[in-house]
Amino acid sequence: METAKWDTSDLTIVDLLDRALDKGVLLWGELVISVADVDLVYLGLKAMLCSIDTAEQMREKAWQQLIETPSV
Amino acid sequence: MQITTMDAVPLPDAEIVTALLENRAYYAYALARPKPGVSAAAAAPIVGVDPRHTVREVVHGEVLALVSDVALAEYDLELLRERFQNTLWLEVLARGHQRVIAALNEHYTLLPLKLCTVYTNEASLHEALEANSAWVGAALDRVEGAQEWGVKIFCDRAALVTWAISEVPQLRQLATTVNAASPGARYMLEKRLQRAAEQGADDLRRREVEAIGAQLATKVRAAQAGTLQPQQLHGHAEEMVLNGAYLVAESEFETFRAALDELVAEYSPHGFNFELTGPWPAYSFSTPEQQEAA
Structure with missing residues (x-):
């Protein structure tokens, strides 16, 4: 069995985003720029894998849900 | 007749103006407290996602936020929108973020924040910490001495x-x-x-x-x-x-x-x-x- 030690170069970008984007705590406050609590995981990777058209549509859709600026 | 004088116009928040002028924002990595018996102060400084700045503690009661300075202009929403479509950029950021989190994990009990949590001023960070103070302490208790x-x-x-x-x-x-x-x-x-x-x-x-x-x-x-x-x-x-x-x-x-x-x-x-x-x-x-x- 492979045991990944804490060597970040061994971690796949998918695993990283799975945690850092999908799982981390969403901390709101005034004047925060933050990735909203939606399915951003794999966004970039999906974009890379999909055909241009599909990727474009998905980016648009995902982005609409992604970033929200709280009203100040 | 209502007369509006100049001094009735509210001034923009001095901190925000300063942040804009100085192109400064705070990238927050995690909510934390020092691991029992570990002195983070003794450790070598940890370089942030922006290599020009090191990670520091923002203290709010019993809880710390671990942050480093970043250039505010780098986190403009329109710019981010473009960058999140760029796989290479996303990977560089994610790996930088992870490097910092991994180093912090040695010294602190952590509740990691989502990638790209950026505050434009320290006051709003304190406000967020205050708003979340009810659950953070217990959440830190729960993960203390454990790893995922x-x-x-x-x-x-x-x-x-x-x-x-x-x-x-x-x-x-x-x-x-x-x-x-x-x-x-x-x-x-x-x-x-x-x-x-x-x-x-x-x-x-x-x-x-x-x-x-x-x-x-x-x-x-x-x-x-x-x-x-x-x-x-x-x-x-x-x-x-x-x-x-x-x-x-x-x-x-x-x-x-x-x-x-x-x-x-x-x-x-x-x-x-x-x-x-x-x-x-x-x-x-x-x-x-x-x-x-x-």
Whole structure:
């Protein structure tokens, strides 16, 4: 069995985003720029894998849900 | 008549103006407190996602936010929108973020924040900490002295089907019938076995993955089943059948590891391949919802 030690170069970008984007705590406050609590995981990777058209549509859709600026 | 004088016009917040003029924002990595008996102050400074700045503590009562300065202009929403479509940029940021989190994990008990949590001024960060103060302390208690480990299982379909035929009584019986059948009857029976074995393999896999998860769950503080990744993303030839996260007390890790080794020995002959990643800070066990669930 492979045991990944804490060597970040061994971690796949998918695993990283799975945690850092999908799982981390969403901390709101005034004047925060933050990735909203939606399915951003794999966004970039999906974009890379999909055909241009599909990727474009998905980016648009995902982005609409992604970033929200709280009203100040 | 209403007269509006100049001094009635509210001035913009001095801090915001300063941040804009100085092109300064705070990238927040985690909520934290020092690990018991560990002095973070004695450690070498940790370089932030922006290599020009090191990580520092923002103290709010009992809780710390770990932040480093970044250029505000780099986190403009329109710019970010473009950059999140750029796989290379996203990877560089994610790896930078992870490098910092991993270094912090040595000295602090952490509740990691989402990638790209950026405050334009310290006051708004304090405000966010104040708003979340009710659950953060208990969440830190829960993850203190523990690390998250990821267990993924990939399943070889052919090996699983073979196993199902030998394991499930009905399938075993059907296979015996196939072997004993006359050449004329054999073809149709083989087709029937094939269909039944596919279904049987799915049922068996579900049952066994559940059993593995339950087995691991007895060795940990908390367990969470993550989303299964599609094949294009994980890149393995086999199908992903488990993407679990386990919060394991540091003192219990050997026990957890031994249980995992046993499972590997038991299941790898049947085409189950295990992958262990970690230790991660408790990414999957840090949200207030999970706190309530606990």
